[in-house]
Amino acid sequence: MSEEKKTGKRKLRPATLVTQAGRAPFEHFGFVNPPIYRGSTVLFPTVAALEGLRQPYTYGTKGTPTTRALEQAWSEIAGAVDTVLTPSGLAAIGLALLTATHAGAHALIADSAYQPTRIFCDGLLKRFGVNVEYYDPLIGGGVAAMMRPETTAVLVESPGSQSMEVQDVPAVAAAAHAHGACVIADNTWATPLLFPPHERGCDLAVEAGTKYLAGHADVLIGLVSANAKWAKRLRTTFNAFGMGSSPDDASLALRGLRTMALRLREQERAALDIAQWLEDRPEVSRVLHPALPTHPGHELWKRDFNGASGVFSVILKEAPKNAVAALVDGLELFGIGFSWGGYESLVLPFDCASYRTASRWAPEGPALRFSIGLEDVDDLKSDLAAGLARLKVS
Ligand SMILES: *Cc1c(COP(=O)(O)O)cnc(C)c1O
Numbered sequence: 001m002s003e004e005k006k007t008g009k010r011k012l013r014p015a016t017l018v019t020q021a022g023r024a025p026f027e028h029f030g031f032v033n034p035p036i037y038r039g040s041t042v043l044f045p046t047v048a049a050l051e052g053l054r055q056p057y058t059y060g061t062k063g064t065p066t067t068r069a070l071e072q073a074w075s076e077i078a079g080a081v082d083t084v085l086t087p088s089g090l091a092a093i094g095l096a097l098l099t100a101t102h103a104g105a106h107a108l109i110a111d112s113a114y115q116p117t118r119i120f121c122d123g124l125l126k127r128f129g130v131n132v133e134y135y136d137p138l139i140g141g142g143v144a145a146m147m148r149p150e151t152t153a154v155l156v157e158s159p160g161s162q163s164m165e166v167q168d169v170p171a172v173a174a175a176a177h178a179h180g181a182c183v184i185a186d187n188t189w190a191t192p193l194l195f196p197p198h199e200r201g202c203d204l205a206v207e208a209g210t211k212y213l214a215g216h217a218d219v220l221i222g223l224v225s226a227n228a229k230w231a232k233r234l235r236t237t238f239n240a241f242g243m244g245s246s247p248d249d250a251s252l253a254l255r256g257l258r259t260m261a262l263r264l265r266e267q268e269r270a271a272l273d274i275a276q277w278l279e280d281r282p283e284v285s286r287v288l289h290p291a292l293p294t295h296p297g298h299e300l301w302k303r304d305f306n307g308a309s310g311v312f313s314v315i316l317k318e319a320p321k322n323a324v325a326a327l328v329d330g331l332e333l334f335g336i337g338f339s340w341g342g343y344e345s346l347v348l349p350f351d352c353a354s355y356r357t358a359s360r361w362a363p364e365g366p367a368l369r370f371s372i373g374l375e376d377v378d379d380l381k382s383d384l385a386a387g388l389a390r391l392k393v394s
Contacts, residue, residue, distance in 0.1 A: 017076060018260050038248075105151070164288040173201025183201060209223050284317070291307075
């Protein structure tokens with residue numbers, strides 16, 4: 001029997017789901033979007049109600065109808081049992097790691113992880129007695145050999161920040177689960193629309209909603225979703241922090257959600273077009289984009305992902321520092337800055353060698369990361385062509 005018949009509910013496709021999830025217009029006089037509820041105190045009608053704590057909302061830090069709408073929408077989209085919101089993506093990573101570790105535990109972190117994740121692990125986690133170890137993101141199921149009796153968390157990030165390695169997440173998850181460890185995914189690049197984290201074996205999935213969910217470079221927000229096994233522990237850890245998120249930010253993120261599938265589709269198309277164009281440029285040595293057949297992780301990407309987002313990296317042929325600066329500084333349509341996933345294109349020179357400890361990063365030339373926005377692709381190519389020309393003259 002099909003899933004639809006079993007549940008009595010038609011399974012909506014992702015583009016429809018993002019327009020439907022987390023809305024109940026007739027609970028709000030027919031208005032299409034959930035209203036912004038600001039609030040700390042929630043009143044109880046009687047002492048008995050206060051003692052029972054059985055009403056849907058009890059205090060602002062534990063959620064409002066606005067934050068819950070986003071949590072519920074995200075759970076539906078991610079295929080999760082529960083989701084909590086955090087004030088940033090980095091806070092979501094910290095919350096997930098604290099949910100899955102304790103003093104004396106051992107945590108395995110992909111060497112390709114977002115650099116602030118490492119700073120959290122090497123500073124705070126270690127200070128609280130967690131033994132942090134990095135692993136080569138390309139070892140796949142080989143992570144089994146690094147598991148210890150006290151390993152409680154394995155963090156994956158695929159593709160890796162900046163360096164774009166695709167991990168064999170189902171193989172890592174199988175090895176981790178064989179030892180009872182929690183698999184945490186930083187799924188920011190793909191979002192659940194392009195990589196359904198829990199279906200692929202992850203227990204906790206982190207999304208920097210700041211990026212593709214918000215989509216407009218004007219909101220900081222994070223989300224952690226959990227499967228059935230980890231949902232309660234996640235919610236308990238979240239409540240201990242009193243980590244309430246702003247209903248205004250949740251509302252902006254919900255607005256972003258409605259166009260997220262559409263933006264991702266366009267950004268995938270534009271980024272792939274530009275990546276292919278860059279591959280043919282004489283100044284470019286390699287393009288690191290998982291959807292290109294030349295990418296070493298291409299087959300894994302095809303097996304596990306439903307598409308690509310708009311972020312990829314490029315290794316230029318050897319060039320002096322000032323020439324790369326001339327390329328980047330003169331770009332008119334690409335901002336230089338951290339973050340990504342907005343409507344505006346961004347570029348960032350990077351060097352992973354400075355922080356990697358378990359794998360080697362030694363590219364043949366300078367590296368740039370691009371986040372492709374919603375501009376016309378031909379305008380972006382003209383801007384890049386002029387930039388690449390500056391490599392020679394400087
Ligand atoms: C940006 C980013 C984060 C952190 O998100 P913030 O909201 O900026 O804190 C986490 N992981 C990845 C992969 C990111 O790119």
